Amino acid sequence: MTAGTSPSPTEQRETPHRSGFACFVGRPNAGKSTLTNALVGTKVAITSNRPQTTRHTVRGIVHRPDAQLVLVDTPGLHKPRTLLGERLNDVVRTTWAEVDVIGFCLPADQKLGPGDRFIAAELAGIKKTPKVAIVTKTDLVESEQLAQQLLAIDRLGKDLGIEWAEIVPVSAVGAEKMGAGRSPSSDGGGGRGAGQVGLLADLLVPLLPEGPTLYPEGDLTDEPEQVMVAELIREAALEGVRDELPHSIAVVVEEMLPREDRPADKPLLDIHANLFIERPSQKGIIIGPKGRRLKDVGSKSRKHIEALLGTPVFLDLHVKVAKDWQRDPKQLRRLGF
Ligand SMILES: Nc1nc2c(ncn2[C@@H]2O[C@H](COP(=O)(O)OP(=O)(O)OP(=O)(O)O)[C@@H](O)[C@H]2O)c(=O)[nH]1
Numbered sequence: 001m002t003a004g005t006s007p008s009p010t011e012q013r014e015t016p017h018r019s020g021f022a023c024f025v026g027r028p029n030a031g032k033s034t035l036t037n038a039l040v041g042t043k044v045a046i047t048s049n050r051p052q053t054t055r056h057t058v059r060g061i062v063h064r065p066d067a068q069l070v071l072v073d074t075p076g077l078h079k080p081r082t083l084l085g086e087r088l089n090d091v092v093r094t095t096w097a098e099v100d101v102i103g104f105c106l107p108a109d110q111k112l113g114p115g116d117r118f119i120a121a122e123l124a125g126i127k128k129t130p131k132v133a134i135v136t137k138t139d140l141v142e143s144e145q146l147a148q149q150l151l152a153i154d155r156l157g158k159d160l161g162i163e164w165a166e167i168v169p170v171s172a173v174g175a176e177k178m179g180a181g182r183s184p185s186s187d188g189g190g191g192r193g194a195g196q197v198g199l200l201a202d203l204l205v206p207l208l209p210e211g212p213t214l215y216p217e218g219d220l221t222d223e224p225e226q227v228m229v230a231e232l233i234r235e236a237a238l239e240g241v242r243d244e245l246p247h248s249i250a251v252v253v254e255e256m257l258p259r260e261d262r263p264a265d266k267p268l269l270d271i272h273a274n275l276f277i278e279r280p281s282q283k284g285i286i287i288g289p290k291g292r293r294l295k296d297v298g299s300k301s302r303k304h305i306e307a308l309l310g311t312p313v314f315l316d317l318h319v320k321v322a323k324d325w326q327r328d329p330k331q332l333r334r335l336g337f
Pocket residue numbers: 026027028029030031032033034035046047048049050051052053054075076136137138139140170171172173
């Protein structure tokens with residue numbers, strides 16, 4: 001590259017710095033959490049192939065020389081069946097009204113359905129916020145199917161009176177491999193700017209208002225560490241459980257304390273966490289024969305927690321029954337909803 005191709009310091013200064021909030025919406029499993037992780041370049045939102053696993057509003061922060069993009073990952077909007085369901089929908093709507101740009105995620109490999117139309121109709125009601133339609137998982141389809149999807153989304157917008165700021169196809173797969181689940185000390189953002197995902201950030205940034213950086217450089221999320229640790233445990237507990245059980249699991253980290261009397265070069269963090277289920281009958285499933293499943297959940301999540309916090313961890317995990325917690329306002333508050 002010749003010296004003349006890069007912008008001079010004066011030119012750089014003339015580009016206004018932008019900062020603001022974006023959120024990804026879309027039906028369960030649309031790929032919102034994966035996209036957040038790929039953009040931020042580390043594992044901040046939990047992902048799983050089970051729907052509705054993102055309960056907390058997780059912010060991932062993308063730092064760039066020209067902008068700071070704060071990603072708010074909301075749970076999926078769905079027909080509420082419980083008090084928890086209603087609360088989640090309220091969280092979603094409030095978030096939508098507050099952000100600077102909304103990314104509507106639609107998987108490339110699935111035809112637009114009633115779930116997408118339900119969300120789109122809600123989006124149409126939020127006039128001021130620019131909306132970008134993001135076609136996710138493009139690696140799963142041929143170009144013909146992708147073209148059909150792009151047309152269908154264009155039509156959907158016209159039908160409902162939504163003017164898409166952009167319609168952009170992405171695959172998070174390559175970027176995800178580079179960024180997520182790695183030790184935070186390794187590079188602090190391997191997936192950031194990777195291929196198509198970087199392109200998506202390029203499209204989102206101009207839609208943000210001009211403004212200063214909102215978070216210190218290096219911060220990847222403002223989610224309290226305890227919440228992220230709880231999410232990692234819940235993610236491990238969800239692996240391989242079926243039917244309604246995923247929705248019955250909640251994890252609360254009670255305490256995180258450095259072990260006393262440890263030499264400075266051999267620290268150990270004691271984490272005490274409770275895994276709540278709704279009925280005594282679910283206990284056996286979670287604990288497994290001879291406690292093997294719970295042990296597995298502990299050791300898997302411990303690895304992720306150690307990578308996240310950058311320190312060895314002793315994880316003390318207990319299973320408790322909080323009877324019908326999803327329907328009980330007092331219990332919901334206690335469990336952080
Ligand atoms: N092949 C492929 N799979 C993807 C891509 N993005 C996400 N997935 C997979 O799709 C599934 C759902 O992804 P998530 O990111 O958890 O979806 P979500 O929209 O956050 O889901 P909820 O939390 O349930 O709302 C996971 O198994 C991902 O690995 C992609 O670009 N390509």
